Amino acid sequence: MSTASITNANRQRIQQVMAELDKGNGQPFVEAMADDFSWTIPGDTPWSRTYSGKQVVINELLRPLYAQFATPYVSTTHRVMADGDMVIIEFDGRVTTKAGKAYNNHYCYVCRMEGGQMKDLMEYLDTALVSSALEAPSA
DSSP: OOOHHHHHHHHHHHHHHHHHTTTOOOOOHTTEEEEEEEEEEEESTOOEEEEESSHHHHHHIIIHHHHBSSSEEEEEEEEEEETTEEEEEEEEEEOOOTSSSOOOOOEEEEEEEEEEEEEEEEEEHHHHHHHSSOOOOOO
């Protein structure tokens, strides 16, 4: 498969996943994760670390995060760019926490794809907002 074909396939895959997330359906995003997927949140927030393995991502990042939300999470994808196995996603997310705080963040995901699945994701976001709006995940 040519680099152009890989680029287009990866861009289309992530565009489909994000289109569903924009509708409130996060299942395609989870399904796009490889079993050995890793998700890194840089910074020094209580959420900042590398989550290694799809089940770890689900159990230690996604479930505790979504448990804090009082309203459905709504995202708006602005841009999906791809070059070979690398895909960059720029989007916004909006939600209200159970504590009544607005958690409206701006994201840039840098994702490495392999065989149509997400292998590694680096999440760039407003870490000050993470610290002010979210409770620390339970140990």
